[in-house]
Amino acid sequence: MLAWIAPLIVFGIVVFVHELGHFLAAKAVGVYAPRFSIGFGKTLWKRRRGETEYVIAALPLGGYVRLASKEDEATAFLEGGNENSAASASPKDGWDPDAMIPFGPKPIPENRWMESQSLWGKLLIMLAGVTMNLILGYLVLTGMFIGYGQPYLSTRADSLLANRPAAQAGMHAGDSI
Template sequence: MSVLAAIAVLAILIVVHETGHFMAARLQGIYANRFSIGFGPILWKYQGSQTEYAIRAIPLGGFVGFPDDDPESDIPEDDPNLLHNRPILDRAIVISAGVIANLVFAYLVFLTQFTTVGIPDGINFQPGVLVPQVISQSSPAAQAGIRSGDIVLAVDGEPLGSSEAALTTLMRTIQDSPDEAIDLTVQRGDRQLDLTVVPEPGADGKAKIGVQLYPNGTPEYRRPRGILEVFSLAAQEFQRTFVRIVEGFVMLITNFSEVAGQVAGPVKIVEQGAGLAASDSASLFPFTAIISINLAIINILPLPALDGGQLTFLLIEGLRGKPLPNRLQENVMQTGLVLLLGLGIFLIVRDTTQLEVFQKLFQ
């Protein structure tokens, strides 16, 4: 059920994004004849009065199609309601609406969380530090035998205890011990294991073992004091999350070699979401908001086949006073789409082979 919940989150976010494009077009009277989730061969479709709705085989996004790109369309080329006949501003609104929809949706998710679940009010700490994810099977943690879901109870024989300080203690010990063996006592289900990990030095001088670490405990919530508090805290959480994600993208660009291994595809995202849903269903709210903001930022990047790439073409058109040749735009977009799908398939294969269940098949 937790895996299905994580898959549903991704599907909802794709629908939200494409609905943004679709509604921005339809509300302006612009023709939109296709609304597809996924790419490639059609698995299911429904023909509406103006639009074909479809689910396709490759689940790496979706698209809204326009008659401008349909050779079988019988709409005259000079029809003012074709997308390419609209002013630059109208087209920019349609192109950017998916990004805006994902950002608005993320805020609404936080709003829903604080309204239904409550306002976060501390953590009921349990002994140790939780390892929600081992980032790579080639990391020091994986080589030491640490698995996602483990709880680190002690470091070098010293119990970490039940407090927020446990996380700080473990992180400091790891960061200060490059190429030095650390003995860990780990809780896995009803068993305790003694494992030894050797942190590897990072580019910033701090050692790492290739895991995410969270305080071990269950979050506590309180009822909101009023509707204004809900709106205010949702805005603050949205801003905090947005800034943190942007900083992550900046780090990816400026320190690609160190951070590239943490880039996740659909399989890894589903795995992370399933783990969160299994431990605390309420954590699906921030998970959904984080993925929605990530989807918005990725799409606004000025890369071919993404919304940012199309906005770049519009900017060039505005500066030149005329659009670039259609053939050039099509070639750039098709090349970008192939590269994007290739990257998606690579991430799916890489993340699938790193799944614990997959690893056991070859042990």
């Protein structure tokens, strides 16, 4: 059982750190991020804090950070609706009417769109996930070297065979070379 659960936990941590990189970079440059989700499928847990809804879903095979875009209206049907249809939607439809809070049915300000950011802002957001994974790898390897160290080959003789040059020279078990 552990052979199945351990890789899922490790993969979940890697996905979380990766998406956290995108999320923190987006917040740093001022992009509106209405959702931070780990996993796909049925929602197991969700909580809104500030302008972002945090979600943990049933299938821990990935994650995403939803960023505001000028294409939100055109692609909203992929998520089951749009911001303007929130009033007529019900949670049973699979559409969360509170997904765009605090802006509600009002449009998201253009300066909070991903497309409105400078080239450097967009690059920061795009590269932040990979950068966070590299940092995670460095921290894990550093922890392993600190915790386990590097192999040390001893120069102490644990045992000697009789009638061999070392024994004939007068060495005994436990001697250091």
